[in-house]
Amino acid sequence: xxxxxxxxxLEDCKDIYRMIMELAKHEKVSDQVKIAQRDLEQDGFSKNxxxxxxxxxxxxxxxxxDGHSKVGYALYFFAYSSWKGRSVYMEDLYVMPEYRGKxxxxxxxxxxxxxxxAAGCNQLNFAVLNWNKESMDFYLSQGCWDVTTGLDYHCMxxxxxxxxxxxxxxxxx
Amino acid sequence: xxxxxxxxxPEDCKDISRMIMELAVYENMPDQVKISHEVLEQDGFCKNxxxxxxxxxxxxxxxxxxxxxVIGYALFFYTYSTWKGRSVYMEDLYVMPEFRGExxxxxxxxxxxxxxxxxxxxxxxxxxxxxxxxxxTPSLDFYKAKGxxxxxxxxxxxxxxxxxxxxxxxxxxAPKN
Numbered sequence: 001x002x003x004x005x006x007x008x009x010l011e012d013c014k015d016i017y018r019m020i021m022e023l024a025k026h027e028k029v030s031d032q033v034k035i036a037q038r039d040l041e042q043d044g045f046s047k048n049x050x051x052x053x054x055x056x057x058x059x060x061x062x063x064x065x066d067g068h069s070k071v072g073y074a075l076y077f078f079a080y081s082s083w084k085g086r087s088v089y090m091e092d093l094y095v096m097p098e099y100r101g102k103x104x105x106x107x108x109x110x111x112x113x114x115x116x117x118a119a120g121c122n123q124l125n126f127a128v129l130n131w132n133k134e135s136m137d138f139y140l141s142q143g144c145w146d147v148t149t150g151l152d153y154h155c156m157x158x159x160x161x162x163x164x165x166x167x168x169x170x171x172x173x
Numbered sequence: 174x175x176x177x178x179x180x181x182x183p184e185d186c187k188d189i190s191r192m193i194m195e196l197a198v199y200e201n202m203p204d205q206v207k208i209s210h211e212v213l214e215q216d217g218f219c220k221n222x223x224x225x226x227x228x229x230x231x232x233x234x235x236x237x238x239x240x241x242x243v244i245g246y247a248l249f250f251y252t253y254s255t256w257k258g259r260s261v262y263m264e265d266l267y268v269m270p271e272f273r274g275e276x277x278x279x280x281x282x283x284x285x286x287x288x289x290x291x292x293x294x295x296x297x298x299x300x301x302x303x304x305x306x307x308x309x310t311p312s313l314d315f316y317k318a319k320g321x322x323x324x325x326x327x328x329x330x331x332x333x334x335x336x337x338x339x340x341x342x343x344x345x346x347a348p349k350n
Contacts, residue, residue: 020255034299035258043259048221051253080224080250082193082265084336085208086216092255106346113335113344124335124343131329143339148331151202152307155324155332158290159257159300162320166301167294169287 001062001102005111008053008073013040015070016053023094051077051091054111056104064098071099074108078119087123088116106142127155174235176272176281178288181226181246183218186210188243189226196267200306224250224264227288229272229281237271244269247285251296260300261293282315304332 008016017037024030035043043050056072063069072095079089090112095104113124125147128135140146147153158166181189190210197203216223229245236242245268252260266289268281290301303321305312313323324330335343 024256033256035256039258040255043253050251050259075253075255077251077253078223079252079262080216080248080264082213082248083197083202083206083208085212086223089252091253110343110346113340117340117344122336122340124340125332127330127332129329130331136331139333142335143342144333144335145339146331147334148325153304153332154307154313154326155302155330156305156316156321157300157302157324158316158319158321163290163294163299163301166287166319167290169283169290 001058001099003056003058003062003071003099003102003104003107005054005056005107008044008055010041010045012053012055012070012073013037013044015055015068016040016073016075018068019070019073019094019096020092022096023092051075052115054108054115056095056099056108058099064096068096071096072104072108074112076112076116078121079125081123084122086119086121087125088112088119088121090124090126093126109142174231174272176229176231176235176244176284178227178229178284181217181228183214185226185228185243185246186213186217188241189213189228189246189248191241192243192246192267192269193265195269196265200309224248225292227285227292229268229285231272237269241269244272245281245285247289249289249293251293251298252302254300257299259293259296259298260302261289261296261298263289263301263303266303283319286319 017040024033044053053073053075055070057070075092076088076090079087081087093108116124187210190213194206197206217226227247228243230243248265249261249263252262254260266286272281293301
């Protein structure tokens with residue numbers, strides 16, 4: 001099947017949001033999505049965007065039964081390693097179920113790697129749930145390595161009341 | 174002892190680079206540091222910086238035996254969650270050993286981390302994320318006391334990485350359209 005991978009535009013936010021919700025619904029966690037389409041538009045397409053996005057699109061004759069021709073997306077942003085320098089972080093990679101198995105996911109990931117290298121990055125990082133064996137096996141087979149297992153780093157997060165309390169704490173300026 | 178937290182300037186990059194190396198030594202990986210203070214200057218102070226940095230500075234009378242007054246730093250950048258929105262990632266938090274622990278919860282490390290949270294909040298960030306080495310008990314205790322959750326333990330999150338040849342190979346597969 002023919003498809004193209006291209007940089008997302010503001011007009012694509014509707015489809016990106018649709019696909020974010022599809023993924024959340026599939027994982028039975030739709031109530032976890034707290035952002036709206038408008039947030040994607042503001043946060044991804046303003047002067048200092050928080051993320052970049054690429055879209056996989058199929059021609060009219062291959063569009064889905066609901067009429068969608070945008071069938072996959074990847075969302076990423078630039079990050080930094082104080083040891084290695086510029087890096088890129090892939091936050092989301094998604095292909096609609098009926099379009100899987102055709103290399104679209106790999107093509108999206110590959111495009112991020114290409115764009116990252118062009119921007120002077122030397123790492124592409126992303127997160128996977130360690131019980132998601134299928135994904136883990138797929139990614140490891142592509143040549144990446146598990147930083148958490150390999151170096152013993154744990155991912156930590158502050159949010160909600162803990163983050164509020166931390167922000168309120170009073171730096172001695 | 175008095176200290177102040179302020180935004181880093183390009184001139185601070187030599188001190189930040191020094192402390193990056195000190196942190197790498199503490200983490201038992203000094204050979205992993207590949208970038209110089211010049212790279213930090215380019216990447217942190219260009220038009221679209223790849224990171225932001227705060228430094229902790231003490232008054233002259235508290236300078237170290239080598240003469241340093243910049244004695245801690247926090248390096249961070251903005252990230253995004255497609256479920257929750259704007260976030261901030263704290264890549265490094267470091268305080269020179271002789272300036273740690275004076276006032277648990279009220280010291281230099283806490284002040285730096287608080288300022289990162291505050292700056293993030295001003296940008297409407299709803300999360301602050303970072304990594305800790307699993308054997309680094311003093312740091313794990315420090316962060317857990319502030320309400321941080323360990324996502325690797327609680328949810329099974331692992332970070333995977335493409336670098337070196339594997340990254341080149343992946344990029345070469347990209348469709349040429």
